[in-house]
Amino acid sequence: MVLAVSSGLMMLNIVILVLLIVWVGVWGLGAWRRRHYATVLSQEEFQAGLRRAQVIDLRPKDQFDRGHILGARSVPYALLRQQGVDLRADMPIYLYDEGMTVSTQAAVYLNKHGFKQLYILKDGYVRWEGKTKKAKYID
Template structure:
């Protein structure tokens, strides 16, 4: 094997790992449709924490009422603001960042995690501007 072939294999391995880590499911994460997400938020008597993981500029375009904005970019520093003894519902624009947030929270001992599949783009409930 020449060095060019080895480099190509390593690069390919990195690309495969990158896509797998971004798109693979998160163990224990409930992927909820818009309807399921809305139903879950209304049936647990406000014992949950609803987190919008988008950046503040995105939130200005509209958010789900009752959501707290903790951007994914700051979540690692703000873990103490999230109670571990309550269900956590996450959403972002398309569902990718909320999955990453769930992965981070799972790693820090959060167990009851759900996210809005398709993000706020798939949301058909009420939004606040």
């Protein structure tokens, strides 16, 4: 009985260890991809360059409509992948989503399509403290 409980705990520890290793690996790969394909900007840096860049909100349209960074253009990531979008390669592209995961995927995609001036908002829209625009709903 004691041996069965002990081996059960050992298996649980192994499973937890494997999950932890996988999680750290996925997190590390995401961080590497961000550094390799784009530059991560603080809120202050992002705000400083807003007027000289193409600001792309990668969140779904309904989230964009609820509120977005002032001056941003809604280009949901799925739409970007399916149809492409008219972006200028000679201007910086500022990307953001709720966090940084979708922005990282978009940076990889855009880089592979010839765009090199790619920037990601650190911590995404969820932590944004700058100016926003919210939709006006009419009942």
